[in-house]
Amino acid sequence: MKKYIVAAACVAISSASAFAADLPTRAPLPAPIALFTWTGFYLGGELGWIQTDPRYTTGALLLGTPFAVTSGTSRDGVTYGALAGYNYQAGNLVLGVEGDFAGWTVGTIHYTAITGDFLTAHSKWGGSIRGRLGYAVDHALFYVTGGAAFVSNETSIPTTGISVGGDGTRAGWTVGGGIDYAFTNNWFTGIEYRYSQYENKTFTYPIPILNLGLIGFKQELNTNQVTARIGYKF
Incomplete structure (x- = not known):
């Protein structure tokens, strides 16, 4: 009797194993998708x-007569530089902070109506923290x-080699917007527009006008720029 029971159990186990082998295998779970x-x-x-x-x-007139200055037109040029930030x-x-530093190839010329000299305003570089x-x-x-x-801006008189306003750095503010893709x-590219305005600077014309005195000036400076960007995100 025991032999029959053992034989029946072996048959049942074999049948269950064969049935389990015929069942379809379960597909593995898909890997989670990493969101950007x-x-x-x-x-x-x-x-x-950049423009x-x-x-x-x-500005103030020192011991002299009114002195007229005719403004030239704005000057277009190229801006090129580096940027870094965190988002x-x-x-x-998305909240972030960004800094950039760029060289500029622009300048503009202004003519003084009495002396015939040229005042050259040359912007060498600019930067921002935003x-x-x-x-x-x-x-x-x-x-x-x-x-x-x-911004670094220099005003000089090319015919004399005199630097009128010095070669100093001025602070200001900038606003704009853009799109990055x-x-x-890790890699992204984009385009950005910004308007910047810098603090006014006053200085004195270094040569007496008609031996009557020295002239005070005020210079205002603003820029417009459109830049293409490319970067690597760590």
Whole structure:
């Protein structure tokens, strides 16, 4: 009797094993999809168009007669430089900070109506430190930006070699906006527009006018720029 029971058990186990082998295998779970985020540090470069517009007005007049200055037109040029920053994304909202430093190939000339001299205003470089507020749509980031701006601007008289306003750095403010697009998880490109305005500077014309005295000037300076950007996000 025991032999029959053992034999029946072996048959049952064999049948169960064969039935289990015929069952379809369970497919493996798909790997989780990594969602893109703008959070992280980044480095990059920029290249584009810039327009400077320095304007002169007569300030204090020292022992002399009124002195007229006619302003020239604004000058277009090229801006090129480097940028670095950090973004933090929460949902679709992106907060960040960015700094940039760029060389400029622009300048503009103004004519003094009495002496016949030329006043040349030459902007050599500029930079900024800005906050950014953006809205992310997948790999696209739309943003506005604003903060402090800096510029190196020199005013001189080419015919005499005299530097009228010195070669100093001036502070100001800048605002703008743009769009960045990440074409991989690390690389992005974009385009940005900014308007910048810098603090006014006053200086004295170094040569007495008709032996009557020295002339005080005030220079106002603002810029417009459109730049293409490319960067790497860590």
